[in-house]
Amino acid sequence: MRANGDLALGVDVGGSYVKMCLVRGEEVLARRAFPRPDLSPKDTAAYIAAQAEEISPGIIGEARLGVAVAGAISRSGGGLRAHCPNIRGWWGVDLEELFEPLGFGSGLQALNDANAHAYAEWRVGSAVGAKNFVMIALGTGVGGAIFLEGKLYEGSHGMAGEIGHMKVSPRGPRCNCGKRGCLESFFSSYSIPRELERAGVKVESMKDAFERAKTDRRVLSFIDRASAKMAQIIINVVHLFDPELVVLGGGVAKSRELLLPLLRRHIGRMVFEPFRESFEIRFSSLDEYAGALGAALFALDRGTGGAP
Numbered sequence: 001m002r003a004n005g006d007l008a009l010g011v012d013v014g015g016s017y018v019k020m021c022l023v024r025g026e027e028v029l030a031r032r033a034f035p036r037p038d039l040s041p042k043d044t045a046a047y048i049a050a051q052a053e054e055i056s057p058g059i060i061g062e063a064r065l066g067v068a069v070a071g072a073i074s075r076s077g078g079g080l081r082a083h084c085p086n087i088r089g090w091w092g093v094d095l096e097e098l099f100e101p102l103g104f105g106s107g108l109q110a111l112n113d114a115n116a117h118a119y120a121e122w123r124v125g126s127a128v129g130a131k132n133f134v135m136i137a138l139g140t141g142v143g144g145a146i147f148l149e150g151k152l153y154e155g156s157h158g159m160a161g162e163i164g165h166m167k168v169s170p171r172g173p174r175c176n177c178g179k180r181g182c183l184e185s186f187f188s189s190y191s192i193p194r195e196l197e198r199a200g201v202k203v204e205s206m207k208d209a210f211e212r213a214k215t216d217r218r219v220l221s222f223i224d225r226a227s228a229k230m231a232q233i234i235i236n237v238v239h240l241f242d243p244e245l246v247v248l249g250g251g252v253a254k255s256r257e258l259l260l261p262l263l264r265r266h267i268g269r270m271v272f273e274p275f276r277e278s279f280e281i282r283f284s285s286l287d288e289y290a291g292a293l294g295a296a297l298f299a300l301d302r303g304t305g306g307a308p
């Protein structure tokens, strides 16, 4: 491959937006976000390549490429295949077949967007130096990632860490995955406004709900109940993996003053005593480019053989 040693392009393909981040080592050289074009995967890849050329002419072929997707990556049966339930046409898509003919060359790396976000936290964010940590990332849904012994734990098929679809209550509200009672159906940017509206309170967004909770006791009590569900999952994950750190990222990071005391109270009530002081909760210190940044750093580390 022609890729230059410390240059990498991270591309985060989400349901609504594509975000890109060009790095040299840990230094961010350029970033760009654009609405995801409603095109076939092949044409989307060509569109992404054209955007990359605009950011930095000649970058294709020079930089290592890391791709993060809002879905699962499978490595079984050869190739790196992306399965994205919320992106039309992106099901079983071979990413190497998409990007390599465009001149990106071999050595493409790919990972789930929450894993990419967690990777960025571990390299340059809130989880630097952590040996074992769990990330819960609130985007449209709820993503998760698990780092064990200083390594991203991807599972047998690259699907580990779907914390958003852990069950809180089997008869709970409907989740975007089609099943009921997942964490995401109680605590996410789509379920909080939806369930509040069902309870007779109209809010614009999850952010709006957090804002209203400061002055409206009814909204605060609703957020408190949703936080109890989040705390239930956090504590289950902590009991399972014994991490030193849980990082909360995405749309909730700006509402830490409201959420942290609620979460702490519920966790305090549920925690198995030996774990009480065993872990810390931190909020993400990165912005909405965390997935693209993580994909770039992952491609760089894997490409140079330094990746955990």
Ligand SMILES: [Zn+2]
Pocket (backbone or CB within 6 Å): 164, 165, 175, 176, 177, 178, 179, 182, 184
């Ligand atoms: Zn679900």
